[in-house]
Amino acid sequence: MKPITEKPGEAGHARSASSVRWALASLCLSMLMPSLDTSIANVGLPTLAQAFGASFQQVQWIVLAYLLAITTLIVSVGRLGDIFGRRRLLLIGISLFTLASLLCGIAPTLWLLLAARGLQGLGAAMMMALTVAMVGETVPKERTGSAMGLLGTMSAIGTTLGPSLGGILIAGFGWETIFLVNVPLGITNFLLAVRFLPADRQEEKVAQGRLDGIGTLLLALTLAAYALAMTMGHGNFGTLNLGLLLTAAFGIALFVFTEAKVKSPLLRPSMFRDSSLSAGLAMSTIVSTVIMATLVVGPFYLSGALGFDAAHVGAIMSAGPLISALTGVPAGRIVDRFGARRMSVIGLIGMMTGLSLIAALQGRFGAAGYIGPLVIVTAHYALFQASNNTTIMSNITPEQRGVISGMLSLSRNLGLITGTSVMGEVFTLASGTTDITTATPQAVASGMQTTFVVAALLIAATLVIALTGRTFAKRTTLSEEAA
Incomplete structure (x- = not known):
């Protein structure tokens, strides 16, 4: 199947209305799936604690690992899309998210589940960052607001649907299905994206430079420190939280200094x-x-x-x-x-x-x-x-x-x-x-x-x-x- 190759400014003119609708369907799924997994695991934490014989504090990392991966990596993967092609990286993100969902569903131990959730968070970061970026290449500029509103709706539906769908799946089929439900969605989304999303134009990728490895690492560590400072301690802001905030502040200063020096900054x-x-x-x-x-x-x-x-x-x-x-x-x-x-x-x-x-x-x-x-x-x-x-x-x-x-x-x-x-x-x-x-x-x-x-x-x-x-x-x- 060959992807659409028209230029962004020609979207909706050279492309048929049907192709644009199917492309938007893919983008909607790319927004729905990560949003769904932001909330669907929460309702399963008591069941997962019992299944793995773990404490509530331990199983909370099932949610935290996913959110941390998204937060720390979402800017970096957006930059990667600009360098190597947004459609290409979105397809990788969909594949990674789908594979990680399968690994979550068959994970025999809590630690393997946490690792799979982190991998799933990486795929989700790619999907969330590049879905919004692809709007400009998929729909005419005068319909950008409608497309953004539609993606906002899908995000809200995913977040809202998560707890209720998770409860139904756990009660009827077991905790594994709250992750395995993404597999058919992911396969469908991948096929739609391959067929209908506009191909990356080579001229968009020229002279973009190399990935800023140092800046990427600094930003990821800084964001991780800030996110942990805001989420650890169960509402009690203590010495650890303050230390993490100071680390984040130092990381920001170091990141700004570094970005001013490198040739191809993040x-x-x-x-x-x-x-x-x-x-x-x-x-x-x-x-x-x-x-x-x-x-x-x-x-x-x-x-x-x-x-x-x-x-x-x-x-x-x-x-x-x-x-x-x-x-x-x-x-x-x-x-x-x-x-x-x-x-x-x-x-x-x-x-x-x-x-x-x-x-x-x-x-x-x-x-x-x-x-x-x-x-x-x-x-x-x-x-x-x-x-x-x-x-x-x-x-x-x-x-x-x-x-x-x-x-x-x-x-x-x-x-x-x-x-x-x-x-x-x-x-x-x-x-x-x-x-x-x-x-x-x-x-x-x-x-x-x-x-x-x-x-x-x-x-x-x-x-x-x-x-x-x-x-x-x-x-x-x-x-x-x-x-």
């Missing part, structure tokens, strides 16, 4: 002079940090303050991801019609409004007082994601798509990791207790209110960044037109 420092890119990455990180407040604080508030049981808490918590899944595609179409920068601002305003309402309606109207504002937050989060991704990926040169896409995914992952720690710590401090599980309903309610006020203020700061960036972009456009 990340060119000059690219951060682009205010649109820098602002977009910063906003992505802050917004992802804030969105974790709903996932970290929400369950404790619903159970501890409102008195809902686990079943009702799960049902209420599913409202957010469900809304994200339903609004992703419409949000993308809105971005295409009204403009990405404008919709970024509206998305942030909507998020700030929803977060403020959650804090203001604390204790009122029961579940409705939480679900209503949560719907506002998540719908506008989907709008922001589609518009911010479109802004970033539409304003870069083709040879940078892989590495910038990797940085975009990294900013989101770092935000989610940071949010879990930071928003959880704000909630604990605001509740006035060291053990939130024993806090009184009044303390939990007070902690929730303060946390969401802080979240709303963070979005307000992000809105300032967006408005400043929009003003600067207008001035730049006027200056270029005048010249």
Whole structure:
């Protein structure tokens, strides 16, 4: 089967609409599969602990190994795609992810399972970074927002579907199937990608230089140190966490110094002079940090303050991801019609409004007082994601798509990791207790209110960044037109 070979600018014109749809189907699967495995293993941890005779702390590394591999490697594999060809590396990523899923399903020991999960995380990093990068080569520029919204929907569906699908598979067929389910999906995705994704153009790969081995290693170690600092200690920020943070800070300084010296850096420092890119990455990180407040604080508030049981808490918590899944595609179409920068601002305003309402309606109207504002937050989060991704990926040169896409995914992952720690710590401090599980309903309610006020203020700061960036972009456009 020969791949599509048309140039990116000709996508949708020389290629048939059917080919574009099948190519998008492949990209959707490439986003769905890694997202599914981010959450599907969580529900199986008790079963896996029993199956391998391991402690809960040991089996937690089944989740952590996967997330660490993605976080530490996603920028590097994006750069590799720019050098060696994004389609080629995406095919390798799909194959690696599928093979690793098979190895996870047949692993006889916990340590082999952890190794397979790390390998699966490498494949997932390739898929997540290069899927977004391939959008510019697959669909016309005027449909970029719709494609980004569709990928956001698939990511939300994967994350939402993971726990429920995992529970069904474990109950009916055993823990192995939560990993083996990826094998038929991976084979289908590989066949679609081989047939319908546009081939790499040789001119895109010339003069890209060699892979920056030192920079890649430094960035991976730095990100690993930061991720471990945010996730280890089970909510207690101790000496180990501080040491890891200091290590990460030193690693960043060393990485910046190294990148300024090498001929073919992993990340060119000059690219951060682009205010649109820098602002977009910063906003992505802050917004992802804030969105974790709903996932970290929400369950404790619903159970501890409102008195809902686990079943009702799960049902209420599913409202957010469900809304994200339903609004992703419409949000993308809105971005295409009204403009990405404008919709970024509206998305942030909507998020700030929803977060403020959650804090203001604390204790009122029961579940409705939480679900209503949560719907506002998540719908506008989907709008922001589609518009911010479109802004970033539409304003870069083709040879940078892989590495910038990797940085975009990294900013989101770092935000989610940071949010879990930071928003959880704000909630604990605001509740006035060291053990939130024993806090009184009044303390939990007070902690929730303060946390969401802080979240709303963070979005307000992000809105300032967006408005400043929009003003600067207008001035730049006027200056270029005048010249």
